Amino acid sequence: MKLKRNKFSAVNSVMRIIFLLMCFCLPWANGLLAKENNISFIASVLKDRIITGTVKGPDGVGIPGAGVIVKGTNVSVITDNNGKFSIKVVDNNAVLVVTTIGFKPQEVIVGNSQILNINLQESSNELKEVTINVGYGTQKKVTSVGAQSSISTKDLTQSPVANISNSLAGRLPGLFAVQASGEPGADNSQIFIRGVSTFTGSTSPLVLVDGIQVDNFNSIDPNEIEGVTILKDASTTAVYGVRGANGVILVTTKRGKIGTPTINYTFENAFNSFTATPEKMGSFDFANSFNQALKNDAYVSNSTYTPRYSDSDLAKYKSGEDPVFFPNIDWYDLMVKDVSQQRRHNLSVRGGTDKVKYAISAGLFNQEGLFDDAGVKADYDPQIRYGRYNFRSNLDYTISKRFRAALDLSSIIENRSGNNANTNSIMNFLNGAAPNLSPGVVDGKIVLFEGFGSPLTTLYSVGYKNDVRNLINGSLRLDHDLDFITKGLTSHALIAYQNSNRKLSEYSRVFVTYRAIKNPDGTIDYRQLADNQPFNYNPTDPERNRRITGEFAIDYKRTFNSHTVSGLLLYNQIKSTNRDFAYLVPNSYQSYVSRLDYDYKGRYLAQISASYYGTENFAPSERFGFFPAYSIGWVPSEEKFFPKGELINFLKIRGSYGEVGNDQLSANFLRDPNSRFLYRDPAFTRRGPYTVDGSYRFGVFGQNLASYEALREGSASSPNLTWERVIKTNIGVDLVGLNNKLTVTLDAFNTTTDNILAVPRTVSALTGIGAAAENLGKMTNKGFEVEMGFRNNIRDFNYFIKGNYSFARNKIIFQDELPQTFAYAQRTGNIAGQNFGFIAEGFFNTWEETNDQNRPQYTFRDGNRIQPGDVRYRDVNGDGLINNDDSVPIGYSSTVPEIIFGLSVGGSWRGLDFSALFQGASHFSVPYTRRANQAFFDGDPSAAASYLSESWTQERYEQGLPISFPRFGVGNGARGFNNYLGSTLWIANAEYLRLKNVEIGYTLKPSLLSKVGLKTTRIYLNANNLITWSHMLKGIDPEAANLTSINGNFEAYGLVRTVNLGINVNF
Template sequence: MKRHILFYTLVLGLVWFSGMPDAAAQVTLASIRQATDGVKGQGTGTSLLVLLKKLELIHKTSFVYQKELLEHKTFSGPFNETDKLEQVLERILTPANLRFKKLKGGDYTILPRKSPKVSFDADDLKPADSSPRLSPEMPLPSGPMAGARADFSPVAQPNRVVDMVVKGKVIDSEKGEPVPGVSIVLKGAVKGTSTDAKGEYAITVPDAGAVLVFSFVGFEKQEVAVGNRSQLNITLKADMNQLNEVVVVGFGTQKKATVTGAISSVNTKELLQSPVANISNSLVGRMPGLFAVQGSGEPGNDQSTLRIRGVSTFSGAADPLILVNGVQVSNYNNIDPNEIENLTILKDASATAIYGIRGANGVLLITTKRGKVGKPQFSYTGNLAVTSFTNLRKGMNSYDYASSYNAGLKADSYVSGGYTPKFTDDDLAKYKSGEDPIFHPNSDWYALALKPQALQTQHNVTINGGTEKVRYFVSAGFFSQGGQFNNSDVIKDFDANRTYKRYNFRSNFDFEVTKRLKASIDLSSQTENLTGSNWPTVRIIESIARSNPITSPGIIDGKIVNLVGVAAVNNPIADMFSNGYNRQYRNFLQGSIRLDYMLDFITEGLTMHGLTNYQNNNTETLINLRPLVTYNAIRLADGTINYIPQNVDQPFSFQQQIGKNRRAYAEFGFDYKRAFGEHYVTALVNYNQTKYFDPTLAFLVPNGYQGVVGRTTYGYKSRYLAEFTFGYNGTENFDVGKRFGFFPAFSLGWVASDEAFFPKNDVLTYLKFRGSYGETGNDQIGSDRFLYRPSAYTTATNAYFFGEVGSTQTAYTRSIEGKLGNPNVTWERAIERNFGVELALWKNKIRVTADYFNKQRDNILANLGTVPITVGATLPAYNLGKMNNRGIDGDITYNDQLGKLAFWVRANYTFARNKIEFQDETVRPFSYQYRTGQRYGQLFGLVADGLYNTWAEVNDANRPISIYNSNKIQPGDIRYKDINGDGVINADDEVPIGYSNFPEKIFGISFGGNYKGFDFSVLFQGASNVSIAYNRTQNRGFFEDRAAPAYLINSWTAERYEQGLPIDFPRFSQNGTYNHNYVNSSYWIRDASYVRLKNVEIGYNLPKAFLSRIGLSGTRLYVNSNNLYTWSSVFPGVDPELPTGVTNEEPYPLTRTLNLGLNLKF
C-alpha cells in the first residue's frame, strides 16, 4: 500500500510541475489506479492467467504465452465470456498492454503490444518490476501534455541518449520463411516489439551488453547478446514439445504435458512420406510400441498386421481397436492419408480402459482434418510412381537342375534301391547348349510370368477454410496401383493382372449455430475396384515358384502351351486364367452428426454432446468363367513342332456374389472442464451403443455393444496429475449374465522439473514421471459367436432309410450334435501396469520417452487337452488360459541447427516378450516339450549337429537310430542330437528352437533436415528375435518335379566335401517321402532379423517471392522411395518379413516404390 501511495504522489507531482491546470487535468487517480491494476495485478480483479484458462475451456482453444508476461496481471472490468473470443481477448488484454495473434491451427499466442516510437527502458526505474505504464484506453491530458501517445508513460525520462537501434529478420529454420509475430523482448525489461508480416523488426537497446529474447509459439526461445551488431538475423528452431501440445485420447483430447497414460502419435507429414497404398504400411518404424508386419505386396491386399506392444493372447484376436473420429470402423486402410490430421495409439490400461471390453489389445485413433477460419485454401497433391519387387528367388538353370535331379535320384537309390537317371548325357548337353528351346529349354519363370515394373498413381485435392460460424474441410482423392503379372492379357477381354483403384471423398463441416450450440456433420466414402484373376495370387506365385527351368515357355506365338515332360506342375500362366476373371467392387459410406451444447448457465465448463454415426459397407463380386484353350507341343518326324488345341473356345459364363453389412453407433454424454486458480479438473461420462448388422451372421441376429464410460482428471499447477477412467460395457457375444463387465484404471503423473527444489540447469530441463494400473477386456475370442449354446447340424450322409426291405426306401436326413455349449464363457481379462518417464536435455535439444509395461492376460479361451477323446462329444472351449507379456518401449529425438541447416535425428525401440503361463495341454512325455512356459508361436524341432560327411561317421556304432528313411542314413544327411538319450531320433527329441515367427524387438531410426528450401528425410526400420522355418517343398527342389532355388547348388556332394567347397544344405533328394533331412529342425531355422532402408524423401519448396507472382502460396516438388534395400541373413531372394515359412503357398512379393510428387497450394 505504501508503494501505491508513493507512486500516485510521484505521478501527481510530475503533472503539477509540468504546468497542467487542475481543472483540465484528465489523468485522474482512478484512471491511474485502473492502469496500474491492469499492469501490476495488485488490485482486486481476476488474474489474466485464470481468465485465459477459462476461455480455453469455453471456446475449446489453447493460448501460448510466456508465463512472466502475464504474472501479477489482472482484469476487473465486465465482459461476457461467451461472446466472440477475439472480442473478449481485445477487452481483457488491451488494459494490460498486451495483444493476441491467431495461429494457423486456430490457437492464439499472447504478445506484448508493439513498442512505441518513444519508449523507456524499465531498467532505468527502480524497482524495475514496479514501473507502471498507462493503459492505451487511459484518457490523454490536455495542455502541455496534449498529443502524448496513450502508451507513453507520464513518468519522467532519464536524461540519457539511446545508444543503438538493432534491426533484423527472423526466419523459420525448417521452411526458410519469415516468421511474423515473433516476440522480441529486452531481457530484464518490459520493453519489446514483434516482427512484422515480413519477419522484420527494429528495437532500441541501451548498450552493447543488451540481450534480446526471441520467442514464438511452436519454436524454441532464443537469447542473443547484441554486442556491437546493428543487424541481427535470427533463425528459430521448432520446439517439438509445443508443436505436439494437444494429443488425442479416448473420447477427447488432452494437453501432452498433462497426459499420464502411454501414447504415441504420428502426423500427416510423416504418413505422406511413404508412397504406399494404405496407412498401416506407412506406420512401420515410426512409433514405439507399434509392431507392423507386412505379409504381402499384392495390390489392394498389401496391408500390414498391427500389434500394439506385441501379442498378449494365444487364442483370441490380437488386433487393436480402430476408431476414426471416435467411431469404430472395420477398415481404416482405405482412408486417403491426405485426409488425416493425426494418428495416435493408446498403449496402456489408463488410456484404453475407457473402451472396456474392447480395449485389451490397444487402440488406434485416427483423427481427420477439419476446417480452419480463413480464406479458402486449396491444395493439390499428385504422385507418379514405379513399383518393382524387392526380392525374387532365383532358380537353377536347366543344366544345373537336370544334373542335380539325377544326383538326387542316385542318392535316394540307397534307400529305395536301383538307380536310373532321368536325364541322359544328350539331354544334359542340349540343356547346356540351348539348341532345343522347346523340348530342352532354359526357362526363367519369374521373368516369363512377372513384369519388372508396374505403375502407381495418386491424386488428391483439398479445400479448407471458413468463418467463425461455418468451417469446412473437403477432400477428394484417387489412387491406382498396378500388378506385375506378365502376359496377363493374351485372352481377349480378359486381363488377369491384379489392379487396384480407390476413390476417396470426405467432407467435415463445423457450425456455430448459436453461442452455445455447435454442430458437426461428417461424410466420407471410399470406393474400391479390384480386378484380376479369380485364382488366388498366393497360388499363382506358388505355381511360378515351383515351375522348373526345363519346362517350355508357357506362351508361344500367343498360345498357352502345356508344360512338356512334367505331370505335377501346371503352366503358371495358364493358372492365371483357368479359374476366371474376377472384378470386385467395394464401397464404404459413413456419416456422422455431432452436437455440442454449452451448459455454462448451470455451471462453468459443463457441456453436453450427442453423436450418431451410420456406416454402410457393400461388396459386389463379378466372376467371368471361360474354358481355357491350351495346346500340347508335338515334334513331328521332320523336326517341326505342331501345337494341338486341347479344348474348344467357348463364351464366358457369369457369376455374381453380393455382400453387405452396416453399423449404427450412438453416443450421448457430458463433459466438464474447469480451472480453479492453479487447480484444473476435467470429467466426462458417456453412454454409447453399437449395432452391427450382417446377413452372414448366425441366424441373422445383429451383434451389439452397450455401455457407459467415464474419465476424471485432476491437475495442480500442471505438476501433480491424477486420472481415473472406467468402462462399464457389455457385448452380445456371451450369454445373459456374462455380458457386462467393469473395467477401471488409475494413473498418476509428476512433473518433477517444476518443483522449486529441482536444480535449474541447461542439461536436464524437463523431467516427468507417470504410472498406471488398470483392467481391460477382449471379447473377440473363438470363431463361433454363440460359444455358450450347443450346436447341431443336419446331414444327408448316413441318413435314416424307411420302407420295406426289397422295395423303394425313403432317405431322411438326420440331425447330429456338433459340440456342447459353455454358458460360462466370457471375455478375456487383461491387467496392465505401466511406468514411464519423459525428459528433455540440453535446452530441449534432446527429448526422451521410455516406458516399462507388464500385461497379465487370463480367461483366455482354450480347449481341454487333458480330457480323453472317449468322452464321446466335442467339448466346448473354456476360459482357462493365462499369458504374460512384458517389455519396454521408448523413443529419443534430437533437434539442432548448424548454420542454416536445421536437422533432427529420431530413434524408437520396442521389446515385448510374451509367455504362456497356462494352457490345458495333452500329456507329453518330457517336460521340455510343453508349450506352457514358452513364447506364443515358439518353434519346436530336432537339434541339428551338422552333417554326416563320411561312411565312417554313418557306420559309427554309437550313432543314434533314426526312425526316418528306415534308418538308411548316408553321407550328406543331417546329424541330430539325441536329446533324451534313448538312442533313437524321433519326435521325443524335439525341443524349443529359435524364436517365434513374430518379432520380439522392433526399431526405427530416422533423420532429416532443411536447408534453404530443401528438405530431406531417411527412415531405417528393422526387427529381431524372430525366426522362420524353411524346410518347405519349395526349398527342397526336385520333389514332384518342382523347381530348385539357385542357392541349393551349394548342397552336399562328395566332390564339394573333398574339395573343401562351401556346403550350406544336405544332399540332393528327389523323393518327397524320404524326409530325414526335412523334418522340423534347427538346420532349417533362419534368423529373420533384418534392417530395411524403409523410406527416403528429398523435397524442394519454391521461393515465396516467385510463387506470389503466379498466384500460388506454396509449391513443393519431391521424390521419395520405399523399401529400398534390406540387410538380412535369410535365404537369397527371400524377404524376412513375408510369412514364407508357414505353408507351401507363396505370398505376393513386397514391392519397392520410386515416386515423384508435386504439392500445390493456392
C-alpha cells in the same frame, strides 16, 4: 471382340458429382456466412496489397509452418520451409498475428512496410502447447499420464504406399506393422501393439477414425489424415473396455480452419518391383541336378539308379538348339514385369469463418500388379488392378454461442479386377516350375507338353473377376455448452452410420492351349487342345454390412486457483449387422464410461477412469464387466528445488495400473458358430450331405448311394463363462532437455492376461461333442520402450534424428494341454508361437558313421535308412532313439518379433529437404518348409540355387568345402524325409534391417510462385522398401515370411519396392 476391363464408369460419375459439390460448397460456405461488415470482394481487389516477410526464431533461422493471419479477417497463410510468407492486406492499419507451436504468439502492425522480418520468442515449454488425442477427448501432453505415441500427416505421406498401416512401420515405439503380401488391393499390414498378450482370440488393436470404430482403416487416403495416435496402457485404453485389450489406434482427419480457402493438390506417379526374387536354374543345370538327386535317392532306397536325362538330352539343353522340345524358360522373366505403375491424385480444400469451417478432400489411387501377359493372345487382361476413390467432407458449424455441430461424411469405392485364380496358386506354380516344363508361349499360344501344365495356364485358364466394394460413413455430433449451469460444463451427442457393400462378379472358362507335335520332316505343328468357349458368368450374393454408433457424454473442466479438475461421463452403444454373422444375429456392445482428472499446478497429476462394458457373448449374469484404471504423475521440473536449466527443461514421471477385458474366443468369432453365444444350451448343427466325414448313405453297396443330411450335436455350452481379464501396469518418464532440442520417452510395462478364453485340449473326442469353452489360460507380456529425438540447426541447415526401440517378451503361464513325457516338450512356460524341432548336429559324412551301431536309431517315415549327406540329430533324452521326444524349443516365435526398432534422420537447407527411415526387427524365427528347403519339391526345382551349390556331396566333403545343407533328393515322399524334419537346420533367423523410406524434396521460392497465383509448390522423390539386409535365403523377404502360413514356401505375392515422384501445390 476383345473385352475391355472395367473403367469404373459409375465411379467416374460419382467423382464428377463430388467435384461439382466441392465447387458449389466453397463460395457458399464463405459467402453465405461472411460477416456483414466485411469488405466486398470488388473493394478488396482495389485496395489489397501484397506483404512479404520472414518469420524467424531467436537463432535467426526461418520457422516453417508458422501461421500468419490478418487479425479480424479470414485471410491466412502458412510459412514455407524457410519461414517466408506472402499475404494480402487491406490497409496500413492491418495487424498480422503469427503463431506456431513452441513460440509465443506475436502481433505486428503492417504500417507502410512492404517487407516484414518477424522474430518470435520461444515459449517456456513446447509441451504446454501440444495437445494429444486420448479416449473420448484430448489432453495437454504436459499433463498426460498415459502411454501413447503420435505421428503427423507429414510422416505418413512420406511413404508412397497403398494403405496407412504400411506407412506406420518403424515410426512409433511399441507398434509392429508386418506386411505379408504386396498384392494390389490385398497388401494390408497386420498391426500389433506391444506384442501379444493372449494365445486365443484377436490380437489386433481397435481403430477409431474421428472417434468412430472402423474396419476400413487401410483404405483411407493418407492426405485426409491430420495425425495418428496409439494408446498403449490401461489408463488410456480402459475407457474402451473389451475393445481396448490389444491397444487402440486413434486416427484424426483434417478439419477446417478460419481463413481464406487453401486448395491443395498432390499428384504422385510410382513404379513398383518385387523386393526379392528367387534364384533359378537353367534347364541344363536343372537336368544335371535332377539326375544327381535321383542318384542320391537310389542309395537309401536300394533302387537302381536310372537318370531321367540322357547325355543327348543334356547336350540339347546346353546348346539351346531345340527351344520347343528342349526349352529353357525363365518363368519369372516371362511372366513378371520389371516394374508396374501406380498413381495417386488428391485434391483438398480447407478454410472457414468464425461460423463455419470446412475440409473437403477427394482422392484417386490406381495400382497395377506385376504379372506380364507373356505375349499371350487373349481377349481379356489377367493383370491384377486395384482402384480406389476417396471422398471426405468435414464441416464444423457454430450454431450459436452455446451450440456447435460437426457433420462428417466420407465415401470409399474400391475396385479390384484381374485374373480369377488365387494369387498364391499362381506364385506357387511360378516359383516351382522347372525351366523345361513346357515351351512357354509360341506365336501367342500357350504350348504344353502332354501330362504337364504351365504357370501360364494358372494365370489364364480360370477367367477374370471384378470385385467392387463401397463404403459410406456419416456422423453428426452436437456440442452444447452448459456454463449456464456451471462454468466448464459441456455435453455432446453423436450418432454415426456406416454402410458397406461388396459385389463380386466372376467370369470363367477354359482357356485354349496347344500341344507341340514334331513331324517326320522336322516341322512342328501345334494341336489345339480345346474349343473356344464363351465365358460363364458366376455372380455371388452381394455382401452388406451396417454399423450404427450412438454416444452421449457430459464433460467438465475447470480451474480453481492452482487446481484443475476435469471429468467425463459417457454412454456408448454399437450395433453391427452382417449376413455372414453366425446365426444371422446382429452384434451389439454397450458401455458406460467415466473419467476424472486432477492437476495441481502442472506438478501433481492423477487420473481415474473406468468402463462398465456389456457383451452379448456371455450369460446375463456375466454379461457386464467393470474395467477400472488408475494413473498418477509427478513433474519434478515444476518443483522449486529442481535445477531446471539448459540441460533439463522438463521432466515427468508417471505410472498407471488398470484392467481391460476380452470376450472373443477366436479372431473371427462373429462368423464362427462355435465362438458366439458361448453360454447357450448345446446346439445342433446342420451338416451334409457327407461324403468324407461320415454322413448317412443309403442304397445298395457298389451301386449309387444317396447321401442324406444329418444332425450332429454341437459344442457344449458354458453358462459360467466370464470375461478374459487383462491387467496392465506401466511406468514411464518424459524428458525434454538441451533447450528443448532433445526429447526422451521411456516406458516399462507388464501385462498379465488371466481367465483366457480357450477350448480345453484334454477332453477326449470320444465324448462326441465339442468341448465347452472355459476360462483356463494365463499369460504374461513384459517389456520396455525407448523413444529419443533431437532437433537442431546450423545456420540455414536444420536437421533431426529420431529413434525408437521396443522389447516385448510374452510367456504362457498356463494353458490346458496334454501331459508330455518330458517337461521341455510342454508349450506352457514358452512364448506364444514358439517353434519346436530337433537339434541338428551336422551331417553323416561316411558310411562308417551311418553304420555305427552306437548311433541313435531313427524312427520316422524313412525308418533307420541313413546315408552320407543326411542330417544328424541330437538324442536329447538319451534313449538311443530319434523320435518326437527329442523335439525341443528352437529359435523364437514366428508370430511377432520381440524386438522392433526404427531410426529416422533428415534435414532441410533453404528450399531443399531430405529424410530417411530405417526400420527393423529381431528375435523372431521363420521355419523353412516345402519349396523353401526341399530342392525338388514335387519334382520341381523349388529351393534357391545357392542351396544346391552348398548342399552336401562327397566331393565337397572330401575337399573340405563349406557345407550348409544336406544332400538333396527328389520329391517330398519317403526319400530323404528325415532331412526335412523341423530342426535348427531349417529355422531361419528372420531378423532384418530395412531402408524403409527415403525422400528428397525441393520447395520453390515464393517469389517465383506469387506471380502465377501459387502459395507453395514442392517437388519430391521418395522410395519405400528400398534396401533390405537379412539372413534369409535369396528370394524370401523376411517381413513377408513372418506371420504367414507359407513359412518361406515361395507361395505368396511378394512385397514390392516403390520409387515415387510427386508434386504438391498449394494455391
